[in-house]
Amino acid sequence: MATISKFQLRIYHDHFTEEAEAELPPGRRIMYCVAGCAEISDAKKNETIKGDDAWFSTHKTKVRGKDEGACIWRWELVAPDTASGEIKSEGIKSRIAGDYAIEIDTSIKRLMRLDRVSFPLGGEALTHTHAAAGVRCLLEGNLLVDSVGHRYRVWPGDPWVEHGPDSVYAKASEHQLSSFVRVMIVPEEYKGRSTITYVKAEDKEKPKSQSYKRYLEEPISL
Numbered sequence: 012m013a014t015i016s017k018f019q020l021r022i023y024h025d026h027f028t029e030e031a032e033a034e035l036p037p038g039r040r041i042m043y044c045v046a047g048c049a050e051i052s053d054a055k056k057n058e059t060i061k062g063d064d065a066w067f068s069t070h071k072t073k074v075r076g077k078d079e080g081a082c083i084w085r086w087e088l089v090a091p092d093t094a095s096g097e098i099k100s101e102g103i104k105s106r107i108a109g110d111y112a113i114e115i116d117t118s119i120k121r122l123m124r125l126d127r128v129s130f131p132l133g134g135e136a137l138t139h140t141h142a143a144a145g146v147r148c149l150l151e152g153n154l155l156v157d158s159v160g161h162r163y164r165v166w167p168g169d170p171w172v173e174h175g176p177d178s179v180y181a182k183a184s185e186h187q188l189s190s191f192v193r194v195m196i197v198p199e200e201y202k203g204r205s206t207i208t209y210v211k212a213e214d215k216e217k218p219k220s221q222s223y224k225r226y227l228e229e230p231i232s233l
Contacts, residue, residue, distance in 0.1 A: 014118040023085040027076030031102030035072045039088040042066045047081035065226040086194040109170035113144040117233040120199035124228035129190040130183035134220035138180045142206040145195030152189025
């Protein structure tokens with residue numbers, strides 16, 4: 012039997028000056044390095060991540076800007092009443108870029124997944140749904156998004172949520188290559204495979220223009 016619980020999936024934009032350091036409490040967390048370089052460690056590992064690298068941990072985590080510092084996007088899955096996780100440390104600019112209410116069936120084992128979706132000029136994500144909720148953030152270019160009667164355009168640094176069952180169509184810029192990164196809370200049965208379902212029968216066999224890069228997908232407790 013499904014057990015539906017409410018959560019917040021938040022995304023923060025953190026800018027670390029070189030050698031600036033922060034300690035983050037335990038939590039379900041993914042960090043993606045947009046640019047620069049940072050040293051990240053928890054009780055189990057210590058890594059240096061650079062542009063287009065990612066990190067996952069549920070433990071207390073230390074982050075330090077290296078070289079010229081780092082621009083990091085950080086996703087956290089938290090309970091609805093959790094206080095904001097903006098970092099208040101010298102040499103760090105941190106803001107919550109998006110705070111989205113999502114519902115999760117906690118009777119199903121879940122993975123926290125980070126991947127990247129890239130489009131050629133004028134590429135399309137044909138009308139589709141997903142088997143999981145997730146929060147995206149645009150890296151480059153721009154996208155026109157059309158979902159359940161709402162039509163809007165996203166630009167670099169803009170986050171947005173897709174709840175899963177809502178149908179979505181997106182068209183990429185004709186003038187710039189476009190891509191976004193996203194964190195999804197996927198059912199364990201989707202490990203290693205796509206969560207997408209195309210809504211229109213005629214779209215299922217059409218060539219798809221988007222390409223994917225998966226960085227990580229790790230089990231989480233809910």
